[in-house]
Amino acid sequence: MDPIKYIFEKPALIGRIARWPVMLSEYDITYVTQKAIKGSALADYLANQLVDDYKSMQCEFPDESIMVLSEEYDDGKWTLLFDGASNIMGHGIGVVLISPKKKFIPITVRLCFDCTNNMAKYEACAMGVLVALESKVKVLEVYGDSTLVINQLNQEWETRDKKLIPYFTYIKELSLEFDKITFHHVPREDNQLADALASLSSMFHINRNYEIPSIKMESRDYPAYCHVMEEETDGKPWYHDIKHYLINREYPPRISENEKRTLRRLSASFFVNENILYKRNHDMVLLRCVDVNEAKEILQDIHDGSYGIHMNGHAMSRKILRAGYYWLTLEKDCCLP
Structure with missing residues (x-):
């Protein structure tokens, strides 16, 4: 809202604002609303205001590259x-x-x-x-x-x-x-x-009695692909009875009632999905159950640094759990010297 227009056109004013139009009445002021300036009028005005010493405008910012750091190529x-x-x-x-x-x-x-x-x-x-x-x-x-x-x-x-x-x-x-x-x-x-x-x-095994042969290395111009195959384990893994019970709801032959209750209690924290046994962790994270050979491969990868910084003992076992793997002797195997 325009305050000048409000003062001159409002029929009834109160307070301090009412004194302002009384004080301004002696000057015979008439309020006129400002109209927009048309583009043609502005062009006519500029055409009549010719400049003799015209200079083109510099669009580029002066010294704009003064703070730019250029990378220098170091040959050495x-x-x-x-x-x-x-x-x-x-x-x-x-x-x-x-x-x-x-x-x-x-x-x-x-x-x-x-x-x-x-x-x-x-x-x-x-x-x-x-x-x-x-x-x-x-x-x-x-x-x-x-x-x-x-x-x-x-x-x-x-x-x-x-x-x-x-x-x-x-x-x-x-x-x-x-x-x-x-x-x-x-x-x-x-x-x-x-x-x-x-x-x-x-x-590479060194025979100290003979000269070490040189190793020839070749580079390929096209990508090479590696197929990872899991080694089949001999015998039954540690989770065989749990997995068999969850799938078939059958107990192993010749076991006692106490062993049946123990099997049911252990199976409560496991479940099978697409023939793979998983264990529910305390924070409901699913851990894949692995056998002895797979556990050795995981420990070897940990020692080689495939899972980050090399750790020992309990820190290594927690790292394996965060990676999503589990076996019964996990913590014991990680703490072995």
């Missing part, structure tokens, strides 16, 4: 990928050194001493940094899938393990020889080449 920057493997077959490390011209230099070494998974990854990182230093590299970017190693080398985590402190100190001493060296964490799927080299070296 090398890239290092590393990974270590410690499993039942042995211990090995793999390193890939990549030149600025994208030339790949793969290196693999089998470790002939017992070590943990973190020690193997530190060995791989130390060897890669040493090889880069011997190759006269001055600027190096190091990538690994071990969260522990990368965060400790970046001094974001404290190194407390007595077995890892010598590795940390050695790599830091080598880092002083570079003009610039940085450590970065990458997902496991982005570090497959170094992981394959580490796994290959851990499975």
